[in-house]
Every structure is written in structure tokens, then in C-alpha cells.
């Protein structure tokens with residue numbers, strides 16, 4: 001493999017270890033030309049099968065883009081987004097298959113996103129699950145409330161927050177009207 005510093009065509013592996021979770025191998029390499037060291041990470045390739053039937057490599061970046069759109073204007077940090085995308089990748093890889101449907105990637109986003117921000121979750125779910133009416137939102141919100149009561153979890157961002165003084169109806173409007181054209185909507189990854 002090329003040295004990323006001087007582009008020398010070869011490098012020597014000086015250390016090699018499996019990561020704690022066993023899903024990848026880190027190799028420490030030394031360039032014999034410039035003497036600098038660098039690390040490579042080897043993971044099993046993971047392909048995503050799109051609805052068209054075409055496959056492409058799993059991309060954490062694509063997950064990030066979709067989720068970031070759903071989180072616009074929400075109190076969510078880039079750090080939290082990065083951790084969410086990592087969780088999504090881990091749960092998709094945990095299925096153990098080398099190929100997953102784009103649909104499964106979207107599914108893997110829902111749970112961690114709900115924990116992160118319920119409004120963003122509703123936005124993402126409305127696109128991903130193709131909500132067609134207010135009733136679809138109501139059903140999703142009813143479910144959220146029921147689970148919150150079951151777990152005793154404090155309302156995370158629903159019904160409060162300066163950005164959404166009127167609570168859910170506003171969020172619903174946002175998800176419907178705010179998405180405008182398809183290009184602007186919080187699209188599920190892939």
C-alpha cells in the first residue's frame with residue numbers, strides 16, 4: 001500500500017491487532033522510504049442494496065447526511081450525530097451479513113434517533129415510513145407518549161423547548177411543510 005506521505009509504493013506492517021469488538025484489524029505501517037508511520041484499518045466490506053437493486057458500499061457519511069437533515073434546528077451536536085452514525089453502523093454490522101437492504105439501514109437509524117431527539121425522529125420516520133396523513137403522525141406520537149409513560153422517561157424535546165413553543169403540532173407542520181421539495185427532505189440514507 002502507498003505511503004500517504006511520500007507516495008512511496010510500498011510499506012511494511014510493524015504491528016497488527018484486532019480491535020476490542022473484533023470487527024476490524026488495525027495495522028501500524030512504516031514507510032521504508034520516508035520513515036514515517038501510519039495506520040490502516042481493515043474491516044469486512046459491507047454492501048447496501050438499494051431499492052433499484054444496485055449495491056454500494058455502506059457509508060456512514062450517507063447516514064450522517066440523512067440524519068443531519070432531520071435534526072436541522074434541533075439541539076443536537078455534530079458529536080451526537082457522529083455517535084449515532086457509529087451506532088447505526090455497529091448494529092447493521094452486528095447482523096453479521098455482508099449485504100444489507102437500504103431499508104434495514106433506515107430501520108437501524110430510528111431507535112437511536114428517537115433516543116436523541118423525538119422531533120427529529122418524527123421527521124425522519126415521516127419520510128422513511130412515508131407518513132401520508134396527520135393520523136400517521138398522531139399514531140407515531142401516541143406511541144412515543146405510551147413508551148415514555150412506560151419507561152418513565154422525561155419528555156426529551158416534545159412540547160417544550162423555545163424553538164417549538166406549541167409542541168407537536170408545530171413539529172408536524174415542519175415535517176410536512178418544511179421539507180418542501182424532495183431534495184430538501186430528510187431522506188433516509190441510501
Ligand SMILES: [Zn+2]
Nearest residue numbers: 003006031034
Ligand atoms: Zn513515505
